[in-house]
Amino acid sequence: MSNVLVFFDVLGETLSFTQRELIAQAQSLGEVHIAIGAYQGDPTPALAISGVGEVYLAEASLPAPEVAVVDLLETAVAECGAEVILGSSTADVTDALARLAVRLDTGIICSIAALTGELLATKSELAGSYTTVSQLAPGLSRPLIATFRPNSLDPQRVDALLDAGDQPDGTVLPVRPSQGGVEVLHREALKVSARPALAEARVVVAGGRGVDGDFTPLEELADELGAGLGASRAATDAGWIEHAAQVGQTGVTVSPQLYISAGISGAVQQRSGMQTAGTIVAINKDEDAPVFEIADFGVVGDLHEVIPQMIEELRRRKG
Numbered sequence: 068m069s070n071v072l073v074f075f076d077v078l079g080e081t082l083s084f085t086q087r088e089l090i091a092q093a094q095s096l097g098e099v100h101i102a103i104g105a106y107q108g109d110p111t112p113a114l115a116i117s118g119v120g121e122v123y124l125a126e127a128s129l130p131a132p133e134v135a136v137v138d139l140l141e142t143a144v145a146e147c148g149a150e151v152i153l154g155s156s157t158a159d160v161t162d163a164l165a166r167l168a169v170r171l172d173t174g175i176i177c178s179i180a181a182l183t184g185e186l187l188a189t190k191s192e193l194a195g196s197y198t199t200v201s202q203l204a205p206g207l208s209r210p211l212i213a214t215f216r217p218n219s220l221d222p223q224r225v226d227a228l229l230d231a232g233d234q235p236d237g238t239v240l241p242v243r244p245s246q247g248g249v250e251v252l253h254r255e256a257l258k259v260s261a262r263p264a265l266a267e268a269r270v271v272v273a274g275g276r277g278v279d280g281d282f283t284p285l286e287e288l289a290d291e292l293g294a295g296l297g298a299s300r301a302a303t304d305a306g307w308i309e310h311a312a313q314v315g316q317t318g319v320t321v322s323p324q325l326y327i328s329a330g331i332s333g334a335v336q337q338r339s340g341m342q343t344a345g346t347i348v349a350i351n352k353d354e355d356a357p358v359f360e361i362a363d364f365g366v367v368g369d370l371h372e373v374i375p376q377m378i379e380e381l382r383r384r385k386g
């Protein structure tokens with residue numbers, strides 16, 4: 068069994084599903100400790116889970132892209148003797164953990180789906196063409212750093228694995244920002260969306276060129292389903308939706324339980340960012356569109372007719 072340090076770049080009043088999933092993954096490897104970047108007030112009540120050991124914080128909250136979070140992580144690794152450091156495979160967490168890997172002169176494996184007790188990491192590569200198993204080069208007595216693809220575990224399994232426990236104590240670590248680092252001169256928060264973050268969403272509704280400039284029906288469907296909103300590159304390049312919504316090879320990689328693709332042809336660069344989704348529903352008016360090759364359910368039709376019907380049916384079922 069290993070000492071595992073789990074990194075949350077931000078922790079609110081309650082744990083997100085992805086954060087609970089990460090703790091469940093970590094518990095299968097050994098004793099779990101947690102380091103938190105950004106927080107408000109006392110973040111420890113949210114971590115009252117059986118088996119959670121130390122919780123490490125800096126004196127002041129360290130929101131991304133605060134590079135000093137790497138100093139916090141380095142100190143926390145030394146404090147708990149972490150042999151494994153885990154985070155979610157979001158951009159901010161990957162950024163911080165990659166910097167930590169350089170600092171500790173060790174390896175990082177990104178976007179894994181599973182990690183065994185022998186520290187063998189499984190991940191999908193090259194648009195799902197290969198499944199690879201990797202490990203830290205043998206003989207190195209350095210910790211393994213890995214980021215987990217969200218939504219790899221069944222929610223019921225996560226609930227079954229995590230029991231309520233005592234509220235852990237928070238340990239405030241002195242963080243002395245390293246010399247020669249980056250100084251953040253200006254920070255402007257993105258417009259906060261009520262929708263779940265794309266990379267972590269359990270349901271994603273995505274639109275492409277077929278949306279023809281109007282994402283309103285997709286937004287409505289996303290809100291009915293509590294889903295994140297994504298897009299193809301054709302849609303983001305056209306300026307119909309922000310670039311942060313792009314799913315694919317040069318965009319965000321998502322792995323939701325349900326991915327609804329509307330008006331997207333299913334080019335390989337789009338697929339590489341979404342084809343590990345649990346269930347894929349494709350809506351396209353061209354029955355030969357490549358997206359139907361990977362879809363579990365397909366609707367051949369005009370999305371401007373199909374999506375309003377889906378919304379109507381969802382509302383009817385909700386009563």
Ligand SMILES: Cc1cc2nc3c(=O)[nH]c(=O)nc-3n(C[C@H](O)[C@H](O)[C@H](O)COP(=O)(O)OP(=O)(O)OC[C@H]3O[C@@H](n4cnc5c(N)ncnc54)[C@H](O)[C@@H]3O)c2cc1C
Nearest residue numbers: 275276277299300301315316317330331332336337352370
């Ligand atoms: C290096 C590189 C990186 C790339 N990275 C990405 C990436 O990260 N993500 C990405 O998405 N792409 C990426 N691309 C672009 C990719 O190759 C495709 O060009 C892009 O995904 C196409 O977007 P689309 O499916 O929305 O548009 P199109 O290929 O034009 O397809 C539109 C689809 O909508 C359907 N349609 C039209 N009207 C309707 C309607 N009313 N109702 C239903 N269906 C309709 C059409 O039948 C068609 O299948 C990359 C390309 C390169 C070269």
